[in-house]
Amino acid sequence: MTTTSPETLLVIGGDATGMSAASQARRLKGPDALKIIAFERGHFTSYSACGIPYWVGGEVSSVDDLIARTPEEHRARDIDLRMQTEVTAIDPANHRVRSRNLKTGNDVWTAYDKLVIATGARPVRPPIPGIDAPGVHGVQNLEDGQSLIHTLEKTEGRRAVVVGAGYIGVEMAEALLHRGYEVTVLNRGEQPMATLDADMGALVHEAMNGMGITTVSGAEVSKILTGDDGRVSGVATEDAEYPADVVVLGIGVEPETTLAEKAGLPLGPSGGLLTDLSMRVRGSENIWAGGDCVEVLDLVSGQLRHIALGTHANKHGQVIGSNAGGGYATFPGVVGTAVSKVCDLEIARTGLREKDARAEGLQFVTVRVESTSRAGYYPGASLMTVKMIAERRTGRLLGVQIVGREGAGKRVDVAAVALTAGMTVDQMTALDLGYAPPFSPVWDPVLVAARKAVAAVRQAGG
Structure with a gap:
């Protein structure tokens, strides 16, 4: 009786994309069918980099609170995770990578059948x-x-x-x-x-x-x-x-694609790796890439962009792991949604800014409204400013920005869904959003902006 050797999947990078990909591939294929080796040059895996400012500021008390899964937990799932090991070269022609043990200094070559590049980004x-x-x-x-x-x-x-x-x-x-x-x-x-x-x-x-x-x-x-x-x-x-x-x-940050560039893999205008919808590196049958080291499709502008966010990184890992593990998944693109805060001020945006729309040759209208997070008579209502950008002739929503206090930031999600669906501002005014005085005025601030944008589009004409 003959047995076939398992395929080998190598993963470069032990954070969101890399370990999500490894974990998803393992769910689809057991160790008898797929051997998974992951390389991480640091001391931690599967952590929330987005939480670092709150750890530094004291809102998060311990580094352990930021770690979703430890190296030991990954190894318990039959993933050969090699910590403090830095990949120093990728050799696509011979299907192998060279790695260095940072504790011993030893260099070794490891062959692969499939490769995942999740090298992240580096601070500027x-x-x-x-x-x-x-x-x-x-x-x-x-x-x-x-x-x-x-x-x-x-x-x-x-x-x-x-x-x-x-x-x-x-x-x-x-x-x-x-x-x-x-x-x-x-x-x-x-x-x-x-x-x-x-x-x-x-x-x-x-x-x-x-x-x-x-x-x-x-x-x-x-x-x-x-x-x-x-x-x-x-x-x-x-x-x-x-x-x-x-x-x-x-x-800010820039894609960490030094290894990929030296290996001759294709890079986009921002220096990130170029992939297809399955997150496979263009021109490579057995190499995938995701997270902060790739460029993604902006669904609003149709252009490629580099956006370093943990939300995308985890989704990329799921898609890559599904495909590397024998399944099928795609990542269609993004609309550029992000939220942040400084003290009690919430800041949110999605879609295009004015200068982005101009760069794409779009004619547009902009409106700005001030509204409140709750019914004006309900205690705790706070002001927020909503800016909306819509295409001049069609009324297609192009972008939304929101600045305000409690309750402002996550309202951008309504706009993100509308952008993904390709809605017009007129269509947005009919959205059946939840209402009660503790949560919103009768007309939600985003819908107030949409109504004003409809009027601006009509006034601008064709």
């Missing part, structure tokens, strides 16, 4: 003097979070500078404020939150200043200043210097 670190000085921190993984907390606990001074005012920047500003630091945010853009239009970003700017966070716009960092001990002492721009005992980089 501009080449400015002093960027690598002690006390300067990027925040991308749990090791980064641990290092920052250690610095915050041992630093005597209480002055912090955050470089960048995107999602990472504003969330870290809140975390440092909770830690008792005097926080300055340096933003080279016109307003914080470049994922919003400037008029909506101005609302965030005003609110952050009201919370005691100094937010400086148009501030291009030219140098990280250091003291006699070599540690960070401040941040310099062309116009001013800002003293700092700790600096956090919140400039």
Whole structure:
């Protein structure tokens, strides 16, 4: 009686996409049919990077709270997980990868039948003097979070500078404020939150200043200043210097595709890997990729974008694991939905900004409304501002941005569904949304904006 050897699935990366893919493939095929080996260069697996600011700020008490599944739990499911092991080369022609044990320094080649690339993203670190000085921190993984907390606990001074005012920047500003630091945010853009239009970003700017966070716009960092001990002492721009005992980089991330590029795999305009609907790398029959290292289809614009979010990463892993395990699944694309908060201010967006719509050659109308989170007479009602963008001739919804207090952020989900369905603002006005005074006015703020957008489309004509 002859037995066939199991296929080998190699996974590069032990976080959301990689281990979701490995786990899903294991559900579909047992170890006799599929051998799974996963490589992770760090100390943690399957964790919530999105929760790091709340761990740093103290809302989450322990790193263990951010870990969904430990290495031991993965191994108990017949996944050969090799920690502190970094993949240093991919050889698609010979179906193998080279890895290095970071504890011993040993290099080995491992053959594969199927490969998953889930290398994630890396923080942007501009080449400015002093960027690598002690006390300067990027925040991308749990090791980064641990290092920052250690610095915050041992630093005597209480002055912090955050470089960048995107999602990472504003969330870290809140975390440092909770830690008792005097926080300055340096933003080279016109307003914080470049994922919003400037008029909506101005609302965030005003609110952050009201919370005691100094937010400086148009501030291009030219140098990280250091003291006699070599540690960070401040941040310099062309116009001013800002003293700092700790600096956090919140400039953003870029796809970590160094290995893929050296292996000759195709990259898109943002530097992310290009895949088909099954998350298979284009031109490769047996290689899949997902998470923060790939580009995804924007369903509104039809263009490829790099969007680093845990929601997408986990979905990619499920799709990849299904296909690598012999099943079938696809990932159609995204509409660009994201929410964040700084203290009690909630910030949300989905779809296109004005400049995105212009770049695609679309003619559009925009409206802005102020409404409340609850019926005006019900205690606790708070103001929110909703901005809506619709195509001029058709009335097709193009994008929504929301800034407000409690109850504002998750309202963007209604708009995300409408965008995915390709709805017009006229169709949106008829949505049967839930109503009771503790939850909403009779006309939900999103529907108020839709009604106003309908009027703007009609007024604009063809």
